[in-house]
Amino acid sequence: MADRVRIVFLGGLGEIGRNCAVIEQDNRLLLLDCGLMFPEVDMPGIDLVLPDFTYLRDNADRIDACLLTHGHEDHVGALSFLLREVSFPIYGSALTLGLARNRIEESGLMERTSLNALVDGERRRIGPFDVEVIPVTHSVPHGFATAFYTPQGVILHSGDFKLDLTPVDDRRTDLARIGAIADEHGIRLLLSDSTNAEEAGSTKSERSVGGVLHDLFAERAGQRIITACFASHLHRIQQIADAALASGRTIATLGRSMGKNVALAREMGLLRIPDDRLVDIEKIGDFEAGDVCVISTGSQGEPMSALALMAAGENKWLKIGEGDVVILSSHAIPGNEYDVNKVIDGLYRLGADVIHSGIADVHVSGHAQQEELKTLLSVAKPEYFIPVHGEFRHLIHHSRLAMQMGVARANVLLAEDGDVVELTDGAVDFVTEVPAGFLYVDGIVGDVAHGVLRDRRVLGEEGVVVVVVTVDSRTGEVVSGPEIITRGWVYAPEAEGLLEEARQAVRDSLKESAAEGATDFETVRRHVRQAAGRFVNERTKRRPMIVPLVMEV
Numbered sequence: 001m002a003d004r005v006r007i008v009f010l011g012g013l014g015e016i017g018r019n020c021a022v023i024e025q026d027n028r029l030l031l032l033d034c035g036l037m038f039p040e041v042d043m044p045g046i047d048l049v050l051p052d053f054t055y056l057r058d059n060a061d062r063i064d065a066c067l068l069t070h071g072h073e074d075h076v077g078a079l080s081f082l083l084r085e086v087s088f089p090i091y092g093s094a095l096t097l098g099l100a101r102n103r104i105e106e107s108g109l110m111e112r113t114s115l116n117a118l119v120d121g122e123r124r125r126i127g128p129f130d131v132e133v134i135p136v137t138h139s140v141p142h143g144f145a146t147a148f149y150t151p152q153g154v155i156l157h158s159g160d161f162k163l164d165l166t167p168v169d170d171r172r173t174d175l176a177r178i179g180a181i182a183d184e185h186g187i188r189l190l191l192s193d194s195t196n197a198e199e200a201g202s203t204k205s206e207r208s209v210g211g212v213l214h215d216l217f218a219e220r221a222g223q224r225i226i227t228a229c230f231a232s233h234l235h236r237i238q239q240i241a242d243a244a245l246a247s248g249r250t251i252a253t254l255g256r257s258m259g260k261n262v263a264l265a266r267e268m269g270l271l272r273i274p275d276d277r278l279v280d281i282e283k284i285g286d287f288e289a290g291d292v293c294v295i296s297t298g299s300q301g302e303p304m305s306a307l308a309l310m311a312a313g314e315n316k317w318l319k320i321g322e323g324d325v326v327i328l329s330s331h332a333i334p335g336n337e338y339d340v341n342k343v344i345d346g347l348y349r350l351g352a353d354v355i356h357s358g359i360a361d362v363h364v365s366g367h368a369q370q371e372e373l374k375t376l377l378s379v380a381k382p383e384y385f386i387p388v389h390g391e392f393r394h395l396i397h398h399s400r401l402a403m404q405m406g407v408a409r410a411n412v413l414l415a416e417d418g419d420v421v422e423l424t425d426g427a428v429d430f431v432t433e434v435p436a437g438f439l440y441v442d443g444i445v446g447d448v449a450h451g452v453l454r455d456r457r458v459l460g461e462e463g464v465v466v467v468v469v470t471v472d473s474r475t476g477e478v479v480s481g482p483e484i485i486t487r488g489w490v491y492a493p494e495a496e497g498l499l500e501e502a503r504q505a506v507r508d509s510l511k512e513s514a515a516e517g518a519t520d521f522e523t524v525r526r527h528v529r530q531a532a533g534r535f536v537n538e539r540t541k542r543r544p545m546i547v548p549l550v551m552e553v
C-alpha cells in the first residue's frame with residue numbers, strides 16, 4: 001500500500017482571494033501559495049484578510065517550503081505575515097519571487113526565508129516532494145501550473161491560467177506537457193482555477209488589447225493620455241508602452257508599485273522601454289500634452305491611489321483637465337465597483353474623457369472561461385477533480401463542467417476552506433477539517449477579533465448611546481446623572497426632549513431596582529442597559545449600541 005497524501009485547503013475555496021493550500025506527504029508539508037484577500041463591504045475598517053494560520057503554526061516544524069504559482073497578491077500577499085511566525089524557503093519563477101520579495105523586504109523578514117528560482121519545465125525535489133512547474137498564461141507573466149509526483153499518483157494544480165494562443169511573450173500554457181504527463185503517468189487529481197467557470201466561450205488573447213490601445217492612441221493624437229492598470233500586469237504595461245512609443249510619446253509611471261514593478265521587469269528583460277523614452281513623473285510638465293503617456297496605479301479606484309487622487313484634483317504631479325484622456329485598462333474586481341465609478345465620475349467632472357472596459361475592449365481577463373477549462377480537463381483527463389480559486393458558485397459551475405467532460409460524479413469533490421482531502425490507494429475523499437476562518441488585519445494589528453467587526457457594523461449602521469450614571473453603592477440610588485452621550489443615533493441638539501425622556505426612563509428603572517434592593521454593580525449596569533435600550537427601540541425603532549458607564553460611590 002502506497003503512503004497516503006493529503007491536501008489541506010486554507011483559503012481561496014469559497015472566495016476570490018487568500019489562496020493557500022498545503023500538500024502533505026511523508027509527514028512533511030509543502031505550502032502552495034500564501035495570499036491575501038481585500039476586504040469586502042461588510043468588513044468596515046479592515047485593510048486585509050489573511051488565511052487562518054493556526055494549522056501552519058501548529059505544524060511549523062514540518063513545513064519544508066512554500067511554492068508560489070505566480071506573483072499576484074492573492075497568492076503571495078500573506079507571506080509577509082506568516083513569515084513572522086514560521087520560517088521556510090520559498091520557490092517560484094524569478095519574476096514571482098521578485099514580486100513577492102517587495103512586501104517581505106518591506107516587513108524586514110528576508111532573513112526568515114530564502115528565495116529559490118525555478119525555470120519553466122523544471123522538475124525539482126523539495127524535501128520529499130517531487131514537483132514539476134509548467135508554464136501557464138495569466139495576467140502576470142511567468143505563472144506556473146504544478147505537477148506533484150506523489151506516492152498516490154500525479155496531482156496537477158492549474159494555478160491561475162488561461163489558454164492564450166498568442167500571448168505577448170509567446171510563452172503559451174504548455175498543454176502538450178500536461179498531455180504527456182497524463183499519457184505517461186495518468187493524472188490522479190486535477191485542481192483547477194474556477195474564477196471564470198460561469199463564463200461561456202473563451203477569453204480573448206491579451207494581444208487583442210494591444211490593437212485596441214494602438215487605435216485609441218492614434219485617434220487621440222495631441223491629447224494627453226493617462227492609463228491605469230494593475231502594476232503586476234507587465235504584458236498590459238508593455239502593450240500600453242508600445243502604443244505610446246508608436247505614437248511618439250514619452251512615458252512616465254505614477255504610483256509606487258508601478259514604478260517598482262516597471263524597474264524590476266526592465267532589469268529582468270521582461271519589459272522593453274528605451275531609457276530615453278521613460279522619464280520621471282516630475283518631468284512630465286516639460287512635455288506637450290500630445291507627447292505624453294502616463295501609466296498609473298489605481299485601476300481599482302483604491303481611495304489613496306494615484307488615480308483616485310488625480311480624480312479628486314489632488315495629485316501632486318498631474319492636474320487633470322479639459323482634453324485629457326484616461327484609459328482604465330482593467331475590470332473592477334467585485335466589491336470595487338463603487339470606488340471605480342467614483343473615480344470615473346471625478347475624472348469627467350475635471351473635464352477628462354474616460355475610456356473603460358464598458359466602452360471599448362481595453363481589457364481581457366487572465367482567467368480561463370468554460371471552453372478553456374474544458375480543454376484543460378480533456379487534456380489532463382483526471383480521475384478525480386476539485387475546483388479551486390473561486391466563490392462557491394464558481395466552484396459549482398466548474399464541477400459541472402468536469403462531469404460534462406467525463407469525470408465521474410462521485411470523483412468530483414466540492415471542497416471548501418478548511419477541508420482536508422486524503423488520497424489513498426482506493427479513494428480520494430474528505431477526512432477531516434482544520435480552522436480556516438478569516439484572519440482580519442487592521443493597521444499593523446493582525447487578528448482583529450470577529451466581535452470587533454460586529455461592533456463596527458452596529459456602530460456604522462445604528463450609532464452609539466452612552467449612559468453615564470453614578471449610584472450609591474449601598475442603596476443603589478442615583479447620586480448623579482444619568483447623562484446621555486450619543487453619536488449617530490439622533491442629532492443631540494435637536495433631540496433634547498428625547499434625551500430627557502431617555503434619562504427619565506433610566507432613572508425610573510434604577511429607582512425600581514433600588515427599591516427591590518438590587519444594588520450590586522452588575523445588576524445596576526444591566527438595568528441601565530435594558531432601560532436605555534428599551535426606550536431607544538420603542539421611541540425610535542433603532543438599535544444603537546448601548547454602553548452603560550456606571551460608577552459607584
Ligand SMILES: [Zn+2]
Binds near residue numbers: 160
Ligand atoms: Zn488568483
Ligand SMILES: [Zn+2]
Binds near residue numbers: 139
Ligand atoms: Zn492571479
